[in-house]
Amino acid sequence: MLKAGDVVVMEREDSASQYGEMTSWDINDIKLPQDVRQIDWFQEWPDSYVKHIYSSEDKNAQRHHSSWAMRNTNNHNSRILKKSCLGVVVCGNDCSTLDGRKIYLRPAICDKARQKQQRKCCPNCNGPLRLLSCRGHGGYPVTNFWRHEGQFIFFQSKGAHDHPRPETKLEAEARRSIQKAQTAFSPSSSRLKRIREIESLTGAMPTREALSLLLSKPDAYMLPADFEGHLSKSSREATLGSCSGQQPYPRAAGEDKGSREGLTWSRSLGLRRTPSTGRLCSSPAIPTANPPCTAPSSRRCAQPSTQHVLPMAKCGHDPFRPNAVPLGNESCEGKFPPAYSSSCLPPLPYLAPQGGPCPMGSGAQLHHQLLETLRGSERDGGEGRCHTDLNYCNDGTFFNLYPLR
């Protein structure tokens, strides 16, 4: 089996796909090449007519993973797995956040779940959601083919996506989890009720803890255990899957434009910072009002959360030509090491705080308090826990997951 440092040379060329593109094999060939000199780095966002050869030990390749929303398609060939792109779910009102970001949700893979998803409303403006189908392959969805052959997994993509990138699977999962958590901990949650009861019974000012709960958004950060577990799990999975497998896969620089791009956009969701302070850029991202949409802000903020918003004009991104983004654009990219991809670090959803300006000063204080609380629980939780989450906190990302108002 292939391992890092094995016979197979894994050159970190700018274009790991070059070899794949240059090869003459086709996924339908009876016999695929086995004298592979170079395997490719896993591509999260394969686009256009590309071919890749992955190691059979590549976890992502094993799972036929793609950050595009790909559904299984029956090609009546058990040797070749075929998947077709579902496109992206956009806001029917074509709304944007104040800073010009668009809503690009990940279509549910399951048909039923997708239909259900389309009955839901835009997390930004409460408008209808619309599925933007992929027509990048001669009017048909882009198709991806996977074929396991010996030590390698052959990948072939046909068609160029003619739509923006949806949120990644991790982002979508996080969004669902947060929505779930917010539903479970609505303002009428028992915890808040209890605080109010205590307050009314004692007639005293709320305790510091209770104050924190009241001033901040209790239902935004008082998460159920399973939610925390979910995020941790996602972190672990992503780390195991993409970063710490048998092969210490750093991403191939150039060819990984797509992944970097996804990274960039993901970062821009949760890691916006003011350039000067390095803190989170709170104001532009806060949809205190949303002219294009008429939905009440309370509704927006009721499920703020996790809208997947992509930078448009601000970062000069054209979602249809994402690869045109200059790498290392600090204004758009986060501070994570480039070796990390969005599948390494669970992309964090952007949480739109409830209307009005966000008091960063007191927010930071409460945030610090929250961190201390979490650190305590982290210590209580034992050694086995993933510490990445706290790193997120330190990185400020936690602000976006758990907005303070």
Next chain:
DNA sequence: GATTGCGGGCGCA
């Protein structure tokens, strides 16, 4: 509940 893989079946070119 959602995802994923598989396979039967249908229509079309």
Next chain:
DNA sequence: TGCGCCCGCAATC
């Protein structure tokens, strides 16, 4: 025959 698509099922998370 190849392709796209729909559907249902089972396993898994």
